[in-house]
Amino acid sequence: MLTIKDVLTQATAQLSQARVESARLDAQVLLSHVLGTERSTFFAYPEREITAEQEQQFLALIRRRVQREPVAYLTGHREFYGLDLLVDARVLIPRPETELLVEVALQHIRRAIAAGHMPVVADIGTGSGAIPLAVAVEEPRLPYLYACDISAAALEVAHLNGQRHQVEQRVRLLQGHLLDPLPEPVDVLCANLPYVGTTEMTLLTADIHAYEPHLALFSGPDGLSLVQQLCRDAQHSGKLKAGAVMLLEIGYQQSEALTRLLLDLWPQSTVTCRKDYAGWDRLLQVYLPS
Numbered sequence: 001m002l003t004i005k006d007v008l009t010q011a012t013a014q015l016s017q018a019r020v021e022s023a024r025l026d027a028q029v030l031l032s033h034v035l036g037t038e039r040s041t042f043f044a045y046p047e048r049e050i051t052a053e054q055e056q057q058f059l060a061l062i063r064r065r066v067q068r069e070p071v072a073y074l075t076g077h078r079e080f081y082g083l084d085l086l087v088d089a090r091v092l093i094p095r096p097e098t099e100l101l102v103e104v105a106l107q108h109i110r111r112a113i114a115a116g117h118m119p120v121v122a123d124i125g126t127g128s129g130a131i132p133l134a135v136a137v138e139e140p141r142l143p144y145l146y147a148c149d150i151s152a153a154a155l156e157v158a159h160l161n162g163q164r165h166q167v168e169q170r171v172r173l174l175q176g177h178l179l180d181p182l183p184e185p186v187d188v189l190c191a192n193l194p195y196v197g198t199t200e201m202t203l204l205t206a207d208i209h210a211y212e213p214h215l216a217l218f219s220g221p222d223g224l225s226l227v228q229q230l231c232r233d234a235q236h237s238g239k240l241k242a243g244a245v246m247l248l249e250i251g252y253q254q255s256e257a258l259t260r261l262l263l264d265l266w267p268q269s270t271v272t273c274r275k276d277y278a279g280w281d282r283l284l285q286v287y288l289p290s
Contacts, residue, residue: 002055005046007031011062018066026071027062033075034058068206081134085161090153092216094130097276098192100283101249102134104274108188108245109139119187120241121145124178124230127216129158129171131190136167148174148181151215178230179239187241191230192249197223223251228261235265243290252280262286 008027015023028039034057035041035050050058061074072078072093078085080094081102087093105121112119119142123132126147136145149155155173162168174181196217201209208217219226227248234240250258255273262271268289276282 001049001052003047003049004031004042007050007055007058008042008046011058014062014066020065020068026065029071030061030065030074031058033077034061069211070207073211078128080130081138083130083134083137083161083165085128085130085133086157086164087128088157089211089213090151091128091157092212094128097278097280097282098130098249099134100274100276101190101192101247102131102138104283104285105131105135105188105190105247106138108247109135109142112187113139113141117187118143120184121188122182122186122190123147124189124191125149125193125216125226126158126173127151127154127192129161129173131192132171133158133161133165133167135190136170137165142170144170144172146172146174146182146186148176148178150175150177151213154213154216178226179233179237182239185239185241185244187244189234189240189244189246191227191247193226193230194219195223195227195249195251195254197221197251222254224254224257227254227258231258231261231265240288242288244288246284246286246288248284248286249282250284252282255281255284258284 008031011027012024015026020026028042032039034054064074070093072087073089076086076088078087078094081099085094109119109121126132126149129147132145132147147158152175155175158173162171194217198218199221259271262269266288270287272285273281274283
């Protein structure tokens with residue numbers, strides 16, 4: 001019978017040989033998933049034995065990780081803004097940098113509520129539902145918000161996550177292209193649309209390129225196609241209220257081009273760019289004229 005220490009040593013060596021950068025951490029996370037225990041257990045009880053069935057399950061996951069399948073898909077979970085989200089190959093894995101969008105959205109929502117106005121909020125390209133679910137959980141005063149995605153499969157995952165965090169009645173899932181499904185104009189529009197260019201495809205790691213849904217990754221040669229279309233649609237569709245704010249997650253080299261477009265569409269608007277926690281341009285805040 002093998003011990004925790006034995007299988008972790010073996011698995012870490014396998015992953016390291018396959019040039020998986022976070023070999024030791026990945027092995028610990030996957031074993032924690034199989035055993036249903038915290039990683040701290042491994043350090044406290046390294047000589048604890050595991051069953052043959054647990055060993056087989058763990059080594060099967062390690063073989064898949066060697067092939068670069070993302071850890072979040074192997075475990076079926078990803079933490080985002082303090083929430084444990086279900087994820088699988090139907091949705092993009094939520095990234096830590098997107099937590100900035102949630103943080104800023106909550107600031108705008110709370111400012112509106114403090115001023116006596118309950119804002120209408122929507123998230124476009126919602127995927128797993130990470131953004132609207134985090135907003136709904138963090139701001140229980142918000143009676144409802146919209147979450148739109150073109151992918152019915154992604155919305156199935158978002159629905160499961162809504163149930164998981166008991167906000168499925170408040171996060172209204174809508175299928176359709178960009179703003180098309182919205183039934184009313186909004187005050188706060190959030191969007192983390194695909195922003196990787198197809199010309200950058202070869203620069204992505206195998207974890208991303210081979211496993212995450214391309215529909216949620218790529219947007220034309222320069223990565224700008226969908227967010228540009230969203231901005232143009234927002235300008236002429238009537239789906240934004242006067243004085244609305246748009247919060248757009250962007251690629252680190254896209255701020256200048258998108259700012260020009262936004263000021264062309266709304267000459268009286270104010271556009272500011274926020275950097276993420278790693279120091280990259282990441283979030284455009286667009287304040288529309290009242």
